[in-house]
Amino acid sequence: MPPHAPRRRARTRRSIARLRSASIDAFAIWRRRLLFLVGGICVGLAAVFMAKLADAAQAAFRQILAISPLLALVVTPAGFGVAALLARTVFPNSQGSGIPQVIAARHTHDPALRHALISLRVAFGKIVVMALGLASGAAAGREGPTVQVGAAIMAAFGRLTPQRLPGLILAGGAAGVAAAFNTPLAGIVFGIEELGRTYEARTTGLIVAAIVAAGLTSLWLVGNYTYFGTTDAGLALGGSWLLVLVLGFAGGLAGGLFSRIVILFGRGLPGRAGAWIGRRPVAFAMLCGLGVALCGLASDGASYGTGYEEARAILHGDAAARLDFAPLKFAATVLSSISGIPGGLFAPSLAVGAGLGAALRDLFAEVPIGALVLIGMVSYLTGVLQAPITSFVIVTEMTQDHAMMIPLMIAALVADAASKLVCRGGLYHVLAEQILARADAPAEPVRRTA
CATH class of the missing domain: 1.10.3080.10 (Clc chloride channel)
Structure with a gap:
């Protein structure tokens, strides 16, 4: 046997092993993809x-x-x-x-x-x-x-x-x-x-x-669609930009108030009220449902459901928003959220924001209704989520109105700061911390937006 034959066989085995390992790694990568x-x-x-x-x-x-x-x-x-x-x-x-x-x-x-x-x-x-x-x-x-x-x-x-x-x-x-x-x-x-x-x-x-x-x-x-339909609303640079600060601050405070209420009920109310809710969660949910029904009757049905149709109609000027639409939708969404039933916040929050923006139409008559509604949507959604980038990006994509990008960014930043005056932590992350605390499970810290 030639003296170099064992070394050649060893090299061959190593090469085969490397190819096999590479094949396994490639399979794992493609399986993951x-x-x-x-x-x-x-x-x-x-x-x-x-x-x-x-x-x-x-x-x-x-x-x-x-x-x-x-x-x-x-x-x-x-x-x-x-x-x-x-x-x-x-x-x-x-x-x-x-x-x-x-x-x-x-x-x-x-x-x-x-x-x-x-x-x-x-x-x-x-x-x-x-x-x-x-x-x-x-x-x-x-x-x-x-x-x-x-x-x-x-x-x-x-x-x-x-x-x-x-x-x-x-x-x-x-x-x-x-x-x-x-x-x-x-x-x-x-x-x-x-x-x-x-x-x-x-x-x-x-x-x-x-x-x-x-x-x-x-x-x-x-098919390809925009959630709220396309708009071409704009906001000319000038005194009308005061609207961005006013709506941003108001929407942020309202959204922060919403989050604070939901967090309070998530932690459990103190005293007899909290103890009763803990013992009778289904009865409490029914009371919340009664409150939602009363809001619906007061708003002629506008406060029920996701609020998508109402917000879209307000945005495009197809229907004038009642002055009580935003507060009644706010109340109905609070009651639905604290009742303990499944349901999200994005669409109702956008509807509340649309109503909030439309309510200021008389004060800013020179501003297109579309601009008022978009700023209201971003402001209130930011106040609820304390996620300003998500808020203005999602509203911009839902309407394809890129002309409003800068005003929406500013409104989101103002609303985020205003929301933190009322509610220190982001709603979802505080509720997540409560879930982990109740489970008493080891977890990484839930980081919040700065």
Whole structure:
């Protein structure tokens, strides 16, 4: 045997081992990419289904009101009671918007808690009970629930791989926003600002791929559309820009007040009132439903549901907003949020902001109604979320009105500062901290916007 033969065989074995290792690594990389893409498609399908279901639920409630508006005094409390009971007993962790659950799931180190927050069972319950709430007249949206459903779908795909990437949860939530609003840029920004605060560099491209997959699925099913339709409103540089500061401050204070109320009830009211709510959560939900019904009667039905149609009509000047629309929608959204039933905040917050902007039309008669409404939307949404970048990006994408970009940025910054005067922490992150505290699970600190 030639003296160099053993060395040659050793080199051959090492080469084969390297090729095998490279093949395994390549397979793992492509499997991970495929999970993000297929998961994104499933999130897009879920978002479209939830949109259709929400529309059908609201249409069913309008048919009930067509018989007699007074039926809401029975239907809404009863629906709230059943929804709260299901959310607490059959589908726990499906309450509220779902975004705090996703944030908590990203930060907890407890796999059991993570699964309990974003399981497919919770996602199914979220969809069913959300539809029940809207069919009962709840002033709630479907976009926040889409985030939790999207995160649950991606987490389920993550269980197919041993790596269990945390980026899957972030990708699912961000893809949910992108598909729900048809706003891919807002999905990316929302992932950075709200769900993750920062991107993990190794998963950035995959997260974008999931958002693209979800967006293309929605585009294929419902076509290319802008959520509120396109507008060409503008704001000439001059004295009218005082509006940006006034609306920004007012919207920020109102949004901060909303968040403070929801956080207060989330922690539990002190004294006998808090103890009674703790013992009788279903009865409390029914009382909240009665309050929503009274708001609906006072507003001639305008305060029910997501508020999408009302906000769109105000934005395009198809209907003049009543002066009491914003406060009644605000009250109905507060009651829906503290009742414990599933439902999101994006669409109702945009509706409140639209009403707030339109209410100032007489004071700023020279400003186009579209500009007033857009600034009001961004201001109030920023006040609620304390996420200024997400707020102005999502409104800009929903209307394709890039001429208003700078005024909306300024309004968002002013509103964020005003909101922090009333409520120190961002709503979703404070609620996520409460979830982790109740679970008493080890977790990373939930970072808030500075």
